[in-house]
Amino acid sequence: MGAREGYAVVIGAVVIFALLMAIPPLIVFPPIIYYYRKSAPLRAQAELDRTRRARELAGR
Secondary structure: OOHHHHHHHHHHHHHHHHHHHHHHHHHHHHHHHHHHHHHHHHHHHHHHHHHHHHHHHHHO
């Protein structure tokens, strides 16, 4: 086995390792982003309600 084959093995191992490291985030992140997008309007609505309530209390 010459130097070139050694580099190929190292590069292959690094690529496989990188793929293994990249797979869990790819599985984990889409649901988080989906729920965040889904709940963003609800959070905005809650924020509006809170400011409206605060304004009403201040108005009294």
